[in-house]
Amino acid sequence: MNDLTTTTWNNILLQASSIALLTHAINELTRDTSMLASSKCRDMAFTLKSMARLVSSNDVENIGNHLIQCATNVLSAVNAPLQQRGAILELDLNRSSATANDYDDDMYLNLNLNGIFMKENEPSYERNFYHQKRTANIIAKQVAETLAAIAVAFNVHLTVGQNTTVNTTSVFTSLEKTLVSSLSNKRISPLGSAQIHIPLSSNLTQSDTVSVWSMIQPLAVASVTPGQVNTSLSTMISLSILDSHGKEISIHTDNEQPIEFFIPRDPNLIIPSMALYNVTLIHDAKHQFYFHLINITQSNVNLTVSLHIEMRPRNRSLNYLMIFRLDGQPQLNTLINNIDDWSLLCSSNISDDGIHKYFISNNRTAKHRFVIIGFRELNTTEICSNKSSTPPITDQPFNFSSDYELRTFTSACYYLDSNNNWQSDGLLVGSMTDYYQTQCFSTHLSTFASGYSHAPNPVLLFNDLFAHTQNSCPSVYPGEDIVNGMNLSKSNTILKFDHEMLSLMPSHLEHHDATIRYQIHKTNINQDIAIE
Template identity: 45%
Template sequence: MLISDRCYQLTVALQSMSTRISCENAQMASTQLIQCASNILTAVNGPLQERTIVLDLDSSRANTLPTDYDTDLESEWSNPNLFADGNDFSRATIDKNRNIYYQKQLANEITNQTNKIISLLTSSLNIQLNIGQNSTINTSQTFMSLSTISINSLSNKQIQQIDNAQFNIPSNININITNNSAISIRSIMNTLASFDKSQSNTNLSRLISLSILDQYGNQLPFETNSNQTIQLIIPRDQNLLIPDMILQNVTSTNTTLQNQLFYLSYINITNQLSISVHFEISPLNINLAYLFIYKFDQTPLLNSSINLIDGWTLFCPSSNLTNETIYKYFMNNQQTSGHQSLIFGLRELNSTEIIDYCSNNNNTNNDLPITDEKFNFTSNYQLRIYTSGCYYLDQNNQYKSDGVIVGSLTNHYETECLSTHLTSFAGGFIVLPEPINWSYVFANAGFMKNKTIYLTIICMSIAYIILMIFGRFKDKKDIEKLGVTPLPDNDKS
């Protein structure tokens, strides 16, 4: 924190002399100061985002007895419930979470101070700029661009950053300012997104922000309607390694899974913040077509008499297969919001169905190829599922996902976000483990195949009921003993 304070003091000194120095000197000093601030911000967020190791000195300081330990009865340091992981009160867990707790407090302080430094540097550089001019700072940890334009030039403007990070402003902007006024546009990208306690999975994301400022450096409220949103492209770490696709040996299930119309799989999508889900299916035989169905929180059912699904699509080799021979399907965060699980089914289309529904655009009415016959896979395929998210930082430096939509251009290396407002944004990303084979679960849930499990559950249930009855009986006896027993009167007269 000492270094951050010194950077802030130097920034205040630069701002005080900004009218008396040249543009080149202001640019050079601003570059050094913003590099100082961003280095500290990355250093404090690195261990929290599990991108760097925790320093022994930091851990030691966090777990050293405070000087007021004996007098402060409400000290957070001595509250184990604050640092325990559920029922895990082990020393290692307490020490680890206590360090994270104080590291997060420090990160919030440094984030707030960094925002003040950026505001002061913006003021120092803005004095040197006329309409049409811009100033760019590009260091190893941050990118900052500042330009001055007229308000009329903001419509349909693209603000480009490095690594393909960008903001695309629509035409229907709503800013409370006169049309002939000059405004400043400040865009910033940090190499590592800030940490928070939610399940945002932003440790591989950049943090980008865009601010519209008036001539006095005050941030202008900026909103659009939901029909024309602001498009954001948030890149991820360029060193990101994508796990290989997982082979699905579905041909071996043709005989083991009886009466199953679809090969069903289950994934858990429970999250504090809304997420999008992305499917990638790579058939070993690229001439095959598939029907894909899904249902949230329930098992999808589709036959000639039942249609219990939330969505479906056809994977046809003539129209849906990418150059990498992959079928892709995408559900945005609005579709998954409020759901805990997703069960999806896949079946291979036969040759007749391929002709009827995939060849020569025959399926112009978007009809479903419904059948009552058991699935039959002639070839296996590979599968990869990953989730993404669009999040913005609120005033408490916590990520929120309301009002932001994950776009269809999202891929392994960047997230597309659609927003109606401007602030600081990050993108979530995580590749999911192999989904649970729901078809196998249903096919092997019988008593004869799981005697040990069923008998264990039955015995424990019976023992619980017996103990509950016995305990209730003893409770009644104890209540009777507490009562007053009347004695017969000796004086019978």
């Protein structure tokens, strides 16, 4: 592949189609092969850009289509193992047993000093991970250059109102030349459920001619900084506005009229079952609500997630009051009003599948570690109406006439910064987010992906209840039955959080007799980890 030349147009056409075909099997591409293909496709893209005015639009489009497929193929190939969406190739693992001389940056030195790498010439998954990340970062930069060059080449032959598209299993792209005035309130639906909505106003001059470059890839790239975000179940969507020379124009809107994106998730995502809580067996004379604690701790406090709560009563004709508080226990009675918010879950507004849904935005959860929600079943004399401006308050203990199920998940919106790290500042997760897509709002254009994670549902129990529930109602305190992707090596992180939570609970919850019990189901080996 290194010996191929791009001196003639026929050579470029033949090589581009061949490399696109050879890189199609992304699970079989080694790092070295991916690097060679990426470099070669970038070189051909630069040649295509320089020759675009000398050949027909059909030829430019054909060669560009092959190069786009090549670039996105190698990008997916090198990121698949990092996103746990592809196997680590044995050849790559063996090649990772390089000597320390191959590592010449601070990342290696820090890892080596901490004793993470194994001995030289000995296969190491940590060492392989380092190589994979470094290669992925190089390829990501090359692919960006490749796509930018192809966009310029395409743009040469387009006139206002024309567009060109590439639609394959590895990528969907569309380049459309238009007037800025036509972008106002424009909705782009490039593929499937993906959508982009450009607002009425922006910083562009209405009479300018621009090109709209949109792209969807089935797998989001891994962040350069590992372990901070989970984008493995997200597609990757990008939108750029190019000037007449093919250069990207910076576009900004305001928070009142942001750019809207719908980012699809992996269609193979398995929706977890809801956890059943036998609350009809619980009786407590001290508390007006039955509480659940949900961990929303982020490894990076600058990254934010939204929280989505789904509650399904066994008797859908019942009404409920839900309260919550961030980083503390909510309390609501005639003497104390210590809550962050509340919502009436009325039977008249329940969804067709019998589920009450509540959404807490990422702006609200930012820099918080956990949320405690409380449920109370309304009695027959209490009116349930969404028009209520104040919550119904009582000093009576909670009393449930029907059990309910609960399921929670977190979602996030991320943009890719110049260092190939995913960031969430300035992005807002929308309430239309569900298991199939994330609704995102942004005031700028970039490459976007979404985060998704099942949120465990531990239940807060009190000592005077524990003896009763432990014997007569074992199902009252299970957590959410899936912790996505958790393995034994990751369980220490969970345990660390539990230890911190237990040590902080008396001061935060103001209940020195409080007891927390988790039950975490590890689905791949059917092993339960219980913590009291």
